[in-house]
Amino acid sequence: MVENGTPKHIAIIMDGNGRWAQKRLLPRALGHQAGVKAVRKIVEHCVKNGIEVLTLFAFSSENWRRPKEEVSLLMALFIKTLQKEIDTLDKNGVRMRFIGDRTAFPELLRETMVAGEAQTKNNTALTLVIAANYGGHWDMCQAFQSVIEKMAAGELNKQAITPQLIDEHLSTAGLPEPDLFIRTGGEQRVSNFLLWQLAYTELYFTTTLWPDFDQISLNDAINSFKSRQRRFGHTGEQITNKPD
Ligand code: IPE
Numbered sequence: 477m478v479e480n481g482t483p484k485h486i487a488i489i490m491d492g493n494g495r496w497a498q499k500r501l502l503p504r505a506l507g508h509q510a511g512v513k514a515v516r517k518i519v520e521h522c523v524k525n526g527i528e529v530l531t532l533f534a535f536s537s538e539n540w541r542r543p544k545e546e547v548s549l550l551m552a553l554f555i556k557t558l559q560k561e562i563d564t565l566d567k568n569g570v571r572m573r574f575i576g577d578r579t580a581f582p583e584l585l586r587e588t589m590v591a592g593e594a595q596t597k598n599n600t601a602l603t604l605v606i607a608a609n610y611g612g613h614w615d616m617c618q619a620f621q622s623v624i625e626k627m628a629a630g631e632l633n634k635q636a637i638t639p640q641l642i643d644e645h646l647s648t649a650g651l652p653e654p655d656l657f658i659r660t661g662g663e664q665r666v667s668n669f670l671l672w673q674l675a676y677t678e679l680y681f682t683t684t685l686w687p688d689f690d691q692i693s694l695n696d697a698i699n700s701f702k703s704r705q706r707r708f709g710h711t712g713e714q715i716t717n718k719p720d
């Protein structure tokens with residue numbers, strides 16, 4: 477059995493904050509606050525363990541459908557957390573990148589995102605990608621729009637449209653594909669996360685609610701990844717007998 481090394485890129489749907497709070501008879505807001513603490517721990521763990529890219533789904537393009545109060549609370553928590561954490565992230569060598577449609581966000585949040593990316597742009601320890609107002613459908617649409625614009629300007633012809641070209645126009649351009657996808661909270665669905673990018677990603681689902689997801693939980697997921705054989709269409713024998 478060929479073992480995988482440590483995943484380079486881990487993408488996580490951080491689900492279950494609301495249920496974590498409900499179980500404790502607390503308001504959902506406290507679940508989201510507890511979720512932020514889990515983010516801090518997982519980011520630190522990824523830095524220490526040499527993970528290159530961590531992508532976290534923070535707010536989906538469908539999450540606007542939640543009650544107004546919860547959406548406002550999430551926006552406020554997002555701004556507060558970014559403002560509070562950015563210097564520590566910077567000190568720890570974390571490079572921040574945001575993916576998603578920012579145009580819908582309050583101005584202060586947009587400014588904080590730009591400032592966070594600028595401050596950390598030369599860091600190399602971990603790239604932390606925050607998916608905010610992100611949807612896989614949105615990502616593909618915006619990629620197609622820029623490709624079509626270039627075609628209209630005569631910069632590209634039809635034959636130039638390859639999977640690699642689409643990759644280069646997605647919001648994740650330049651990042652390695654996710655090796656490991658984790659969803660906490662027990663649901664086994666992708667919920668419009670990285671639809672194109674997950675083509676060959678190893679999927680891992682756990683019933684652990686996001687605020688309870690800790691270093692041990694992450695190691696369990698990484699160990700599950702390491703024990704799998706990634707075949708990318710080949711036979712198992714081709715992978716086992718591959719010369720080093
Ligand atoms: C994930 O937790 C956080 C966001 C979507 C912002 P949820 O809020 O979806 O938690 P559950 O699924 O209701 O438990």
Ligand code: IPE
Pocket residue numbers: 489490491492533534535536539663665667
């Ligand atoms: C997915 O969680 C989005 C985030 C974690 C940000 P949801 O809780 O919104 O997913 P669904 O709606 O249950 O699929």
Ligand code: MG
Pocket residue numbers: 491492493661
């Ligand atoms: Mg949920």
